[in-house]
Amino acid sequence: MSKRVINIAAVPGDGIGPEVIDAGMEVLNAVAKRDGGFVIKSERFDWGSERYLKKGDFMPENGLETLKAFDSILFGSAGDPRVPDHITLWGLRLKICQTLDQYANVRPARLLPGIEGPLKGVTSKELDWVIVRENSEGEYAGVGGRVHQSLAEEVGMDVAVFTRTGVERIQRFALELARSRPRKKLTLVTKSNAQRHGMVFWDSVFEQIKGDYPDVETDKMLVDAMTTRMVLKPETIDTVVATNLHADVLSDLAAALTGSLGIAPTGNLRPEKDAPSMFEPIHGSAFDIMGKGIANPLGTFWSAAMLLEHEGELDAAKRLMKAIERVTGEGKHLPRDLGGTATSREVTDAVLEAIQQSNE
Ligand code: IPM
Numbered sequence: 001m002s003k004r005v006i007n008i009a010a011v012p013g014d015g016i017g018p019e020v021i022d023a024g025m026e027v028l029n030a031v032a033k034r035d036g037g038f039v040i041k042s043e044r045f046d047w048g049s050e051r052y053l054k055k056g057d058f059m060p061e062n063g064l065e066t067l068k069a070f071d072s073i074l075f076g077s078a079g080d081p082r083v084p085d086h087i088t089l090w091g092l093r094l095k096i097c098q099t100l101d102q103y104a105n106v107r108p109a110r111l112l113p114g115i116e117g118p119l120k121g122v123t124s125k126e127l128d129w130v131i132v133r134e135n136s137e138g139e140y141a142g143v144g145g146r147v148h149q150s151l152a153e154e155v156g157m158d159v160a161v162f163t164r165t166g167v168e169r170i171q172r173f174a175l176e177l178a179r180s181r182p183r184k185k186l187t188l189v190t191k192s193n194a195q196r197h198g199m200v201f202w203d204s205v206f207e208q209i210k211g212d213y214p215d216v217e218t219d220k221m222l223v224d225a226m227t228t229r230m231v232l233k234p235e236t237i238d239t240v241v242a243t244n245l246h247a248d249v250l251s252d253l254a255a256a257l258t259g260s261l262g263i264a265p266t267g268n269l270r271p272e273k274d275a276p277s278m279f280e281p282i283h284g285s286a287f288d289i290m291g292k293g294i295a296n297p298l299g300t301f302w303s304a305a306m307l308l309e310h311e312g313e314l315d316a317a318k319r320l321m322k323a324i325e326r327v328t329g330e331g332k333h334l335p336r337d338l339g340g341t342a343t344s345r346e347v348t349d350a351v352l353e354a355i356q357q358s359n360e
């Protein structure tokens with residue numbers, strides 16, 4: 001019988017992207033081999049700021065069409081000090097997310113074994129969250145403009161766009177995700193005291209649909225108060241849903257509270273699976289450590305585990321996650337951002353070995 005093939009487009013992007021994506025592909029191939037039920041086929045696309053500086057675009061004109069032929073995308077990072085950030089973002093990452101309508105951005109935040117976060121006495125029992133970020137509109141809709149440029153009356157405007165389709169689908173996605181987790185809790189985060197149109201709309205859509213999920217316990221928080229709750233009462237939080245910008249900010253805080261931005265993973269999901277989803281570490285391009293071989297690949301490995309889960313390879317996803325946890329738990333091969341001295345190669349080898357040794 002021929003084995004199932006998972007076709008992955010690897011887009012390393014800028015900075016440390018290529019280092020962590022190479023490591024991620026190595027680990028994915030190893031876990032496929034160990035699992036035996038499927039194989040990984042991949043193609044690498046050198047899209048990003050280097051290409052933009054040479055050719056004027058981040059990806060070829062048919063780049064999005066090319067991506068559609070793949071099952072999933074493993075993305076490194078986008079950002080280069082020589083190119084303004086908003087140009088990079090809109091030229092590559094947002095272009096992929098928005099055109100392929102990967103509307104559900106899922107950001108797990110959990111304290112891994114052996115890792116001490118900045119919160120005293122807090123373990124993975126208290127800090128085990130998933131932040132669901134609306135990923136197609138809101139404050140990132142790109143609507144707005146500049147007028148009277150460089151005159152005294154200059155104006156800059158960004159308009160947040162919330163559609164019923166966009167709000168309802170992300171809230172339903174989060175309610176379903178919460179339902180699949182042991183605690184079945186979802187916190188809706190908005191800012192409806194100040195943003196009296198779009199955010200009140202978010203609240204009212206939630207009121208209309210949450211009754212369809214009677215088994216999910218829900219509550220509601222303003223985004224500023226949520227930051228305090230994350231720090232002071234982490235154990236009261238399980239699943240969170242918020243707008244594109246609010247969840248962007250909350251997920252950085254969540255990553256810091258789990259020990260380092262270097263381990264935080266994310267999936268830009270197209271839940272309908274009629275277009276590929278994209279998985280990436282959230283740490284960014286980290287130009288200061290580029291090429292030194294010390295980048296933390298764990299965020300990419302965790303993202304790769306999310307990719308396998310999305311592809312339905314649940315045993316392989318679990319095996320990879322366990323391997324990551326074994327390495328953090330043993331604490332012998334931790335990268336610098338987690339208090340160790342291991343190089344990317346050493347961390348990768350430790351995870352590869354843990355995959356080999358896993359026996360479930
Ligand atoms: C993230 C990042 C991006 C975002 C940046 C790089 C534009 O912060 O993935 O959280 O804001 O979406």
Ligand code: MG
Nearest residue numbers: 248249252282
């Ligand atoms: Mg961010």
